[in-house]
Amino acid sequence: MRTPILFIWTVVLICCVTTQLQAQESWIDTSIHDGLIELQTKYSFKTLVSNDSINTTTETLSHLNNAKLYFDKIFQTELDFAVLFIENKKWNKHAYFPPPGLPQAGKGNIILGLDKSIVSQEVEKMITQLPKQYWATLKPVYGETINLDLFYRETLAIHELAHLYHFKEGTKPQRKWLQELFATMSMYSFINEQQNSLFDLMNTYPEFVLQSGDRMAEYKTLKDFEEKYVQKLTPQNYEWYQMQLYKAAKSIIDSKGSDILIRLHDFLIRTDLSKTELLTDSELSRRLSAEVGKEIADILTNWMYK
Numbered sequence: 001m002r003t004p005i006l007f008i009w010t011v012v013l014i015c016c017v018t019t020q021l022q023a024q025e026s027w028i029d030t031s032i033h034d035g036l037i038e039l040q041t042k043y044s045f046k047t048l049v050s051n052d053s054i055n056t057t058t059e060t061l062s063h064l065n066n067a068k069l070y071f072d073k074i075f076q077t078e079l080d081f082a083v084l085f086i087e088n089k090k091w092n093k094h095a096y097f098p099p100p101g102l103p104q105a106g107k108g109n110i111i112l113g114l115d116k117s118i119v120s121q122e123v124e125k126m127i128t129q130l131p132k133q134y135w136a137t138l139k140p141v142y143g144e145t146i147n148l149d150l151f152y153r154e155t156l157a158i159h160e161l162a163h164l165y166h167f168k169e170g171t172k173p174q175r176k177w178l179q180e181l182f183a184t185m186s187m188y189s190f191i192n193e194q195q196n197s198l199f200d201l202m203n204t205y206p207e208f209v210l211q212s213g214d215r216m217a218e219y220k221t222l223k224d225f226e227e228k229y230v231q232k233l234t235p236q237n238y239e240w241y242q243m244q245l246y247k248a249a250k251s252i253i254d255s256k257g258s259d260i261l262i263r264l265h266d267f268l269i270r271t272d273l274s275k276t277e278l279l280t281d282s283e284l285s286r287r288l289s290a291e292v293g294k295e296i297a298d299i300l301t302n303w304m305y306k
């Protein structure tokens with residue numbers, strides 16, 4: 001009579017092992033991790049660097065961990081992800097798309113620059129060629145030499161982390177602007193409520209760009225943003241769109257608080273194009289008003305360029 005009991009235990013054991021393996025199966029794309037060095041940290045997420053002699057990661061990691069704890073609580077999950085710090089010269093090998101050093105996220109990875117990003121270098125050069133009075137407001141925040149990685153890496157890393165909270169469930173949003181608004185609202189809310197030391201770094205450069213007007217933007221409609229997005233707009237034009245969304249995000253969170261984030265997060269996932277049909281602008285506007293908040297629908301209705 002011992003054989004059936006042994007058999008049952010073997011089945012139970014196999015089931016347990018299988019369940020554990022399934023639980024451990026990760027959504028993180030490790031195909032881009034080859035050749036990277038793992039940093040030992042006190043955080044729950046994995047950190048990889050392309051060069052462990054460049055030590056510019058400590059504060060960024062601490063901010064990312066604080067943001068993770070904040071977002072986990074709001075979105076009621078425990079998100080697993082990896083953070084990659086990549087030098088510009090190795091960017092194309094590990095990142096999903098250019099330009100080197102500009103934060104990006106996808107498939108469970110956040111990819112950040114390890115040395116000064118190409119975008120920061122170019123924008124800094126452009127700004128410091130302008131008459132000094134134009135960039136006087138930037139100096140007290142980003143330093144004498146205007147180090148814009150303090151904006152592009154320190155604060156946009158949080159925006160990228162927020163993307164992973166909807167990418168995990170769906171990567172085909174009804175509109176790109178809606179997912180960008182979500183990530184920026186999440187970043188703004190976290191920094192405003194929990195990491196105020198980053199507030200000026202997050203806010204000063206966008207205010208500067210917004211004040212300089214629309215000259216840098218060839219395309220200005222939301223339709224153009226959907227069609228062209230990152231790869232078919234110039235960096236300045238893409239940034240112009242992001243700054244308009246920043247302005248909207250700031251105004252919504254300041255007036256409505258962070259609860260709206262939960263509804264927007266659920267909406268992005270519920271209406272992902274892998275699950276539902278593409279909504280027309282008027283259907284989208286109606287559903288945003290009903291299911292998330294009128295303020296979000298108003299962005300679509302009141303966008304200044306049609």
Ligand SMILES: [Zn+2]
Nearest residue numbers: 159163180183
């Ligand atoms: Zn984004």
